[in-house]
Amino acid sequence: MLRQIFYCSVAEPPDGEPDVAGILEHSRRNNPALGLTGMLTYADGVFAQILEGDTTSLDIVLEVIRADPRHSDVRILSDRMATRRLFSDWSMLHVDLDAAEDRPLTDMTVAVSRSPTPDGIDRLIRALAYRAVNEVIDTA
Numbered sequence: 166m167l168r169q170i171f172y173c174s175v176a177e178p179p180d181g182e183p184d185v186a187g188i189l190e191h192s193r194r195n196n197p198a199l200g201l202t203g204m205l206t207y208a209d210g211v212f213a214q215i216l217e218g219d220t221t222s223l224d225i226v227l228e229v230i231r232a233d234p235r236h237s238d239v240r241i242l243s244d245r246m247a248t249r250r251l252f253s254d255w256s257m258l259h260v261d262l263d264a265a266e267d268r269p270l271t272d273m274t275v276a277v278s279r280s281p282t283p284d285g286i287d288r289l290i291r292a293l294a295y296r297a298v299n300e301v302i303d304t305a
């Protein structure tokens with residue numbers, strides 16, 4: 166059975182540069198063997214990640230991720246079974262929100278991570294998945 170998890174966390178240290186490159190390197194090295202796919206983004210001090218895979222593999226990687234000192238306050242905002250993967254081609258797609266046009270999505274990510282509501286979480290997952298398509302086109 167396929168499971169999809171969405172979580173947000175607070176990047177540590179709060180005023181430092183996030184180690185996105187290092188995290189992507191780890192993810193892309195480890196996730197294929199676990200059959201995990203997903204996306205990662207960083208927005209104004211907040212990490213947001215979608216992870217897809219089987220239940221056991223997700224439990225394993227989540228335990229490792231939770232213990233990572235590069236972030237804190239890992240909060241699972243959505244944990245559900247899915248019928249298909251959104252990110253089947255990516256062991257970890259990086260959605261880079263640095264561009265000015267991504268400001269609304271950055272603000273939405275921070276707002277939902279601070280005050281999650283079921284509707285806000287659902288809209289954010291959809292917006293990130295939609296934005297991820299542009300990332301794929303831009304980097305193709």
Ligand SMILES: Cc1cc2nc3c(=O)[nH]c(=O)nc-3n(C[C@H](O)[C@H](O)[C@H](O)COP(=O)(O)O)c2cc1C
Pocket residue numbers: 174188191192193194195196205212214216226229230231232233235236257
């Ligand atoms: C926000 C965030 C997301 C991460 N996502 C993953 C991931 O998807 N897969 C993974 O293996 N490690 C991920 N990591 C890194 C792990 O916490 C850990 O550093 C890594 O798995 C250790 O890999 P190693 O045993 O090969 O050194 C993430 C870390 C952070 C802070």
